[in-house]
Amino acid sequence: GQQLNQSPQSMFIQEGEDVSMNCTSSSIFNTWLWYKQDPGEGPVLLIALYKAGELTSNGRLTAQFGITRKDSFLNISASIPSDVGIYFCAGPYSLFLTQGGSEKLVFGKGTKLTVNP
Amino acid sequence: EAGVAQSPRYKIIEKRQSVAFWCNPISGHATLYWYQQILGQGPKLLIQFQNNGVVDDSQLPKDRFSAERLKGVDSTLKIQPAKLEDSAVYLCASSSLTGARTGELFFGEGSRLTVL
Secondary structure, three states, rough: OOOEEEEEEEEEEEOOOOEEEEEEEOOOOOOOOEEEOOOOOEEEEEEOOOOOOOOEEOOOOOEEOOOOOOOEEEEOOOOOOOOEEEEEEEEEOHHHHHHHEEEEEOOOOOOOEEEEO | OOEEEEOOOEEEEOOOEEEEEEEOOOOOOOOOEEEEEEEOOOEEEEEEEEEEEEOEEEEOOOOOOEEEEEEHHEEEEEEEEEEEEEHHEEEEEEEOOHHHOOOOOOOOOOOOEOOO
């Protein structure tokens, strides 16, 4: 099946530092999404990107849709303790060939972020 | 607006026993998903419904897993018989038809299954 590769797997940073993580794929995606999962909770959508080269911000979060459409980056500025969690990239994988146009959302393995106060 | 509701939150069973999980999506959401999340992994789609029809169940182990969405609202996911490797968090998510195309899903808190 389709794989999304995330790096790094984990990060340990001090409060106030900036964070950068990325996601790559061997296939082209037309949409890139970044979700965050807090411990014991389900993932929550942070940012959605729909156009190659697009740069989108949501507060201290900034994400970019790579120009090749095979990668995406997420940056967090001035990290705070509540940024702790697992960050997943995701993209809709087309079932066009088998399911007549439906798409299913595939997730990377996640980047686990720890912020030390 | 109420979110996606799931129950039970936790379940411990022995291998070869059966278990069922329940999900109530956000009101009005046509699309419902069941994902399996093994520790240290990202969520993996098991089955996707649109209304009460199955859109994709290609990764559902059909010899032991079954799911239904009667009347296009609530859904249940059943495992019978359970294996040790089924230990995971089972996440239910829902989306509008637009959200299904754009990938904007709303997840429940999940049901954590431990198989001993």
